[in-house]
Amino acid sequence: MSEAQYDYIVIGAGSAGCAVAARLSEDGRFRVALIEAGPRDTSPWIHLPLGYGKTMWDERVNWKLYTQPDPNMNGRPIYWPRGKVLGGCSSINGLIAIRGQAQDYDEWTEYGGKQWSFREVLPWFRKSETFTDDVNPDYHGKSGPIRVDPIRRGHPLIDAFIASAGNLGIPRNSDFNGPDQQGAGYYHLTTRSGLRSSAAVGYLRPARGLANLTVVTDARVTRIRFAGRRAEGIDYRRDGKTLRMDARKGVILSAGAVHTPHLMMLSGLGPAAHLKEHGIDVLADMPGVGGNLQDHLQFRLIFRCNRPITTNDDLNSLPGKIKIGLQWLLSRSGPLAVGINQGALFTSVTPGSDRPDVQFHVATLSADMAGGKVHPFSGFTMSVCQLRPESRGQIRLASADPGDQPHIHPNYLSEENDRKAAVAAIRLARRIAATDPLKGLIEGEELPGPSAQSDEDILEFARGNGATIFHPTSTCRMGREDDPLAVVGPDLKVRGIGNLWIADCSVMPRIVSGNTNLPAIMIGERLPEFLKE
Template sequence: MNEAQYDVIVIGAGSAGCAVAARLSEGGKYRVALLEAGPKDTSPWIHLPLGYGKTMWDERVNWKLFTEPDANMGNRRIYWPRGKVLGGSSAINGLIAIRGQAADYDEWANYGGEQWNYRSVLPYFKRLEHFNSDANPAFHGKSGPISVDAIRHKHPLIEAFIQSANAVGIPRNDDFNGPSQEGAGYYHLTTRKGLRSSAAVGYLRPARKRKNLDILTDARVTRIRFDGRRATGVDYLSGGQARSLTARRGVVLSAGAVHTPQLLMLSGVGPAGHLQDHGIPVLNDLSGVGANLQDHLQFRLIFRCNRPISTNDQLNSLFGKMKIGLQWLMTRTGPLAVGINQGGMFASVMPGANRPDVQFHVATLSADMAGGKVHTYSGFTMSVCQLRPESTGTIRLASADPAAQPLINANYLEAELDRRVAIGGIKLARRIARTGPLRGIVDAEILPGDAAQDDASILEFARQNGATIFHPTSTCRMGPADDAGAVVDPNLKVRGLEGLWIADCSVMPRIVSGNTNLPAIMIGEKLADHLRK
């Protein structure tokens, strides 16, 4: 069997993997292969911002994962969409451009040293960004691969939300990635001229013609190959055929917080007892592989409006659909150009909190679940999630078969603090809905509704209705040499092995206070910079 040889093989063309592969292929010094289990990003629904209502359920571009039954969540299995396409989850996400709080990264420095503090990572956030509006140059970049837009056309529902938040003491904030995250305002989006700016669009399109970069789609890696303790290549399936590639310098694993630990364990790297249970020879006993899973759990409050002011009204009418379609075709604006969640807020609900502990996503439409069919009435949604949950879960193998999806035990709401923040966040959302301009718009609270009034019933609503907001992290976290739970060192090299690095959200020692797409890309940029040096 002929094996192509490369300097570096990157597994996974998601947010971080695209950045690593594109940056390493610059200048022609290294020959790079990028392998993606899914197809090319040719679906028009990927590139239309509102199209993730379709890709949320499309098995061609979505892994469509489910958690194991969660005892803390009514024993429900919770749906976890994850991108399986060029661009990974950046091709199917909600487009929200958030970096997290400066304090997040200063805390990371306790695990990875000063190279991970906010001052050190900010230049990478600026490098990846092409901000299309006027912005503070101390915080924003103008020449990066990922296009970021402000929402220029204001929506009356979002304006009412911001003013109602102001009325309860939360300030307006026009830049959540600026000097302070706290406040209410419009999100910045990873879009350009009404189209999605995914990692594949930003990083791979300019790089496709490079002779030293090969992009292989529909190529599902089944195992990382080793010579002794050095990673030397990968085995993968393509078109039903088993194939292999060789890496002269090493392998970068960027398969995401679910599939990165799965691939490590399939390759003999992980908790020894668990690997032995599945008959997998143990190459490197690392207890932290698949441990420390963190995610943002969201609670969706739905309100009915007393006038036709929401996107529901447009989507439920043939004339309305034609109008927003023409608006996008003629001006690249309107609902199709900005996705679902336009408004946001970062605030504190716990006594004594010195920085925001909850995040709101405000959608100008309502549905039974994210990406579902909109309601027939005029409605909107306020989703609230805890920014820094204490509950942690695990990723484990279902079997030694690479085609078997791993076992996701999210373990939501296990920690008492998480339950208290859930109750506080829902109460804050209700308070805002009953204050200021929103009070004059809301006709009824559909969810949670009148039945959930005391803390116990609010918590029960959270257990029965909470769902992921799609931010799994920390399953192969970084740490210093004396940290027994760490999987990678501060330079993202897998401990005890040579020629193997990880670049995705799995390396986060703690989940960031916000959406994870931009932090994932930053991690990819940072690893590529390290490897080039």
């Protein structure tokens, strides 16, 4: 069945896709279709910041992916939640507003030229943001679609963590998106008045009244159609029917670092030998599609608190639940308004490193895994991750059936420097926990536990307990004309293919030093300008 033609079709209504569709349609020049595999963002758990403990496991809004068993992680498959709903991962993530380091983007210029330097991308970060406090206007925006709030009420555990870090020489930092990322402090969050500020809320709600923007949900794209080597539309499944859309000007892939390369390979763009193994006709031999996979691997240290001040205590009692419910209802504050991770730390643990290479997420609760049921005791978590891992993985087809999820091979800890950084980061977390005033709030270490003391013991803990912190990138990376593994050029156009672009985290040549939601939105802001030019 055929539907009406559009100028542009955007595949994936995630962090970047929402920005692309809204910006392309805002001046009325183009007829735009935004197509999303998941439903509309109507679940109340999406909009309540602490609700991502629910959406983490909800198959209605979450792809609930698993990696292949990873030999470097004791043969374990690792759970990879990914957004399948309007807003994508911005509707189910931890709400942390981090852009990365200026040096990250300056390094991107090796692949994408000066237009991807920090000086060039900073205006797009500012354009996407409404920051609610009076801070440095050189770094922050005041009228963008994404609302960013500071955490206004401190917590004794986070305050103690920051003070202990300070006693170890790590300075306090009140703005990790300012001139310097180094330090410890409270995260800024993508929230507005105690509610989540997702890409769907920020970009799509204002655009929904536009006659030239069509949003189609619960629609699984099965392939991109081509006329020769030019993209001309898509096929998709909805309500048991096979449908199609045609694009006059082009197709934009914003399906994320897993599903963008998956859809490209299903459509005949990828490593030729691999496509032939699955009986797929090769339109273009592109060895870089699905390669270069990078992700942040987290290690979660869990401590018992000697005072009933944790979110565990609130969630494990009826009076506690009533208290945090009233906090949210009366003042849009408390645990329901800020999610799970509040405390931040960026510093270096690698000898000779001139900038932070590890990140901490400190949560006032504890559970067996991120988004799991909280422990029955007073507990909190220090999660540590290496910011710029050297290990590289890949995305590969499971079959030629679009309904089969691709195989994810992260290859965590396959590089020696990554293993050393993991051990050093865990040791730093322990040093902070053993330093006053945080030391005075700790009853004991639950994980890794006192038996893990040697480097070998700590590395074994990392292999047996490490998990994604939900930042896969770089599987269709940008590069210059002479780069055989580049999938897109600096303008995000797919190499050698007409009318096909990519705008999501898959185009990053290297993973950024921090959370990936804001960088994905920045990429989504940039592509429409390339197209309009």
